[in-house]
Amino acid sequence: MQRRDLLKTLVATTLATSAPSLSLLASPSSTGASASKKKVYPWKNWSGNQVCYPQNTYAPSSIDALQEVLRESSGRVRMVGAGHSFSELVPTNDTLLAMRRLNGVRSVDEPKKTATFYAGTTLGETGPILADHGLGLFNMPDVDHQTLAGAISTATHGTGRSLGSLSSYVESLTLVTASGDEVRCNANENSDLFSAAQVGLGTLGVISDVTLKGMDAYKLKRHGFWLPVEEVMAASDPLSKDNRHFEFFYFPFTGMTLVDTLNITTDAIESHEELDGNSGIMDLKMARDYLSWSPKLRELIVGGYLKTQVSMERVDHSYAIYANDRNVRFNEMEYHLPIETGMSALREVITKIEKDFPEVFFPIECRYIKAESAWLSPFYERDAISIAVHRYFEEDFLAMFAAIEVILQKHGGRPHWGKINTFTAAQCREAYPKWQDFLDIRQQYDPKGKFLNPYLEKLFAPKEA
Numbered sequence: 001m002q003r004r005d006l007l008k009t010l011v012a013t014t015l016a017t018s019a020p021s022l023s024l025l026a027s028p029s030s031t032g033a034s035a036s037k038k039k040v041y042p043w044k045n046w047s048g049n050q051v052c053y054p055q056n057t058y059a060p061s062s063i064d065a066l067q068e069v070l071r072e073s074s075g076r077v078r079m080v081g082a083g084h085s086f087s088e089l090v091p092t093n094d095t096l097l098a099m100r101r102l103n104g105v106r107s108v109d110e111p112k113k114t115a116t117f118y119a120g121t122t123l124g125e126t127g128p129i130l131a132d133h134g135l136g137l138f139n140m141p142d143v144d145h146q147t148l149a150g151a152i153s154t155a156t157h158g159t160g161r162s163l164g165s166l167s168s169y170v171e172s173l174t175l176v177t178a179s180g181d182e183v184r185c186n187a188n189e190n191s192d193l194f195s196a197a198q199v200g201l202g203t204l205g206v207i208s209d210v211t212l213k214g215m216d217a218y219k220l221k222r223h224g225f226w227l228p229v230e231e232v233m234a235a236s237d238p239l240s241k242d243n244r245h246f247e248f249f250y251f252p253f254t255g256m257t258l259v260d261t262l263n264i265t266t267d268a269i270e271s272h273e274e275l276d277g278n279s280g281i282m283d284l285k286m287a288r289d290y291l292s293w294s295p296k297l298r299e300l301i302v303g304g305y306l307k308t309q310v311s312m313e314r315v316d317h318s319y320a321i322y323a324n325d326r327n328v329r330f331n332e333m334e335y336h337l338p339i340e341t342g343m344s345a346l347r348e349v350i351t352k353i354e355k356d357f358p359e360v361f362f363p364i365e366c367r368y369i370k371a372e373s374a375w376l377s378p379f380y381e382r383d384a385i386s387i388a389v390h391r392y393f394e395e396d397f398l399a400m401f402a403a404i405e406v407i408l409q410k411h412g413g414r415p416h417w418g419k420i421n422t423f424t425a426a427q428c429r430e431a432y433p434k435w436q437d438f439l440d441i442r443q444q445y446d447p448k449g450k451f452l453n454p455y456l457e458k459l460f461a462p463k464e465a
């Protein structure tokens with residue numbers, strides 16, 4: 001019997017002797033945008049929780065075309081990369097700039113280990129290109145479909161206590177401003193603009209290219225193994241220091257955790273069986289559907305099954321191993337907390353979910369990220385533990401995320417800009433020491449608010465300000 005069939009059999013056997021299934025909530029939220037009378041085509045993001053009806057959509061494939069759109073468009077303009085953000089950053093009913101066609105490598109400087117890519121290049125596309133030049137990125141997140149500009153604009157990160165977000169590896173970037181002019185910025189040239197634009201949420205201009213710092217190409221060895229959650233929480237500090245990359249996924253109502261470590265290796269490339277995350281998630285959903293009426297039984301069956309799982313190993317090129325497929329859609333909230341408060345917050349989050357939200361079946365993901373200097377990075381001058389919670393895309397996440405967000409904010413968390421959160425301008429001012437500097441530079445580069453949508457306007461240019 002295949003290992004994942006074992007869980008199905010266990011659940012089916014239990015079902016034959018047990019109780020009713022849980023009826024599910026199914027009301028995905030929307031931005032409230034509505035179609036205008038002109039024939040327009042809707043845009044929606046990866047999970048489908050953000051929708052808008054732009055009057056105009058442009059997909060420039062050259063800098064000239066991009067400049068022309070900016071010079072000639074009136075009204076608001078928002079940029080979209082791969083549409084992988086869950087928050088309200090992208091939607092606009094005016095002009096949507098789809099940046100994916102502006103992609104590819106501009107230049108590589110092998111001695112300096114830097115490479116300049118057009119902004120719409122995806123993270124996944126950078127891997128083989130850099131490898132051809134003997135280079136690799138320092139770190140990557142757990143999917144690689146995001147565009148470079150989209151990823152850095154929200155401080156997209158992977159895991160690694162000694163590694164910052166992607167924004168921290170930007171050496172310089174070029175912005176095309178509201179007036180259509182190009183401005184280059186880095187630590188020496190327009191340095192304030194650079195500190196703002198490293199994590200700029202698309203509010204300063206359109207990023208046309210990004211120069212990334214890389215390192216010599218390398219291979220990674222993945223080691224994934226299962227442990228009871230209490231053991232992982234007790235050992236998370238040394239595990240995060242002893243491994244280049246360390247993260248863990250706690251599976252609610254099971255007591256069990258999947259630990260994932262990655263370390264640089266010179267071993268030959270080889271792959272063993274990997275966890276099939278997507279079908280695994282649907283199995284957890286099935287277990288939830290039938291067993292959530294009895295948390296004890298659920299822990300016994302699903303936790304017991306997870307205890308039978310063996311460890312996994314794989315060696316591959318760095319760019320081929322970081323990212324996974326995420327074929328089961330979800331909505332996500334993630335907060336970045338000080339290292340000191342991270343584990344207490346996690347304990348509270350687990351207790352809350354297991355007490356009040358039996359519908360949850362997605363794991364809670366915990367990662368480590370190093371402090372950095374971009375003004376609006378959630379890792380600004382602070383090492384962090386990130387805690388992310390998910391809900392299946394067809395389910396209402398509002399009540400659960402609201403309950404968890406209170407806990408994460410109480411423990412000093414700053415939200416991931418690309419994920420669902422309710423952080424206000426006042427909270428941003430308190431959480432980000434450079435908030436006012438960012439407001440000033442945004443005002444300087446986009447005085448008319450061309451790059452603001454209603455969400456961003458509330459944050460960056462509230463009417464009372």
Ligand SMILES: Cc1cc2nc3c(=O)[nH]c(=O)nc-3n(C[C@H](O)[C@H](O)[C@H](O)COP(=O)(O)OP(=O)(O)OC[C@H]3O[C@@H](n4cnc5c(N)ncnc54)[C@H](O)[C@@H]3O)c2cc1C
Binds near residue numbers: 046141143150
């Ligand atoms: C399945 C999935 C897995 C994920 N995994 C991770 C993860 O492991 N780690 C993590 O940190 N996050 C993760 N995320 C979140 C994701 O990385 C961020 O939301 C990221 O910003 C998305 O990039 P994108 O190219 O889709 O940008 P979009 O979501 O399209 O846009 C994001 C922001 O960038 C702006 N933007 C886009 N292009 C430009 C441009 N050329 N110039 C200026 N501004 C621009 C947009 O206006 C917007 O403000 C994940 C999301 C999903 C759906």
